[in-house]
Amino acid sequence: MGIDYVIDYACIPKQRLTTEGLVDRLKDRARAQEVVAIYREQGDHRPANEIGFEVTRRSANGMEVTDLLIAGEVLDEAAILDELEHHCVGCPANAAGRPYGCLGTISYPISREAEIWLLEQLPGIAEPILFLMLMRGVQEFGYTGDQARELRDYEGIYFEASDTLARRYAEMDVTADVLFEMTFQLGPIKPPHAVMLLLFYHAIPRDNLDPDKIMQLTRGEIASEEFVAQYSFLHSPAPDDSTSIRDYKQFLLALYTAYTLDVALLLDI
Secondary structure (H helix, E strand, O other), X not given: OEEEEXXXXXXXXXXXXXXXXXXXXXXXXXXXXXXXXXXXXXXOOOOHHHOEEEEEEEOOOOOEEEEEXXXXXXXXXXXXXXXXHHHHOOOOOOOOOOOOOOEEEEEOOEOHHHHHHHHHOOOOOOOHHHHHHHHHHHHHOOOOOHHHHHHOOOOOOOEOOOOOOEEEXXXXXXXXXXXXXXXXXXXXXXXXXXXXXXXXXXXXXXXXXXXXXXXXXXXXXOOHHHXXXXXXXXXXXXXXXXXXXXXXXXXXXXXXXXXXXXXXXXXXO
């Protein structure tokens, strides 16, 4: 369980299966393989067609629905993924560098360490333009973080920390709940919002920025090749990264890739 994201870039697998169908097949296949592996470890060697497991999904109206799936049937239906995965080689949306690397997940629970890491990336007063944009954005858009705060009541499910962390500024506190709302709870992340998140989280260089450059970025007025040359991605994986920090860095890379392709990043939390 986690935050699933997809770079909304048109490709043959998505055209054949639809984006939702592709995501469902990948997730169901992973679950089926895991379930079968558990049964095998326990000495149960029944055919996969005799092994069932439950999956809970969110329906179009937001309600959760539980389905009983048969592992063998799921694996048979997912076989088309193997047939189509060669289209991922060289695909510009393949941010993860693997089959179907335009998809990713930030696994729950999100660690306390990762929330602190994200707060530490925010601009301070030494970067006045971005700092003021962050302060003004939180106030003008009315971000409260209330919905994210409610998720903390499910202790250890969505967040490792039950208390809300914050970065303190003289002007106001910016909480991890506000960042969660601003990043994940506003629907698909379109390019103008994506580049602001990349700047706020220091995923791209923010030296020598002025209002005109920021406007160019949010309006998509810089060609993709020029953007990549001027604004390289900064958050490389580190050996001591926790799972959640590694997930966040991969998410930001997907966001960066989506921006360079001028497409949205779709979310399912």
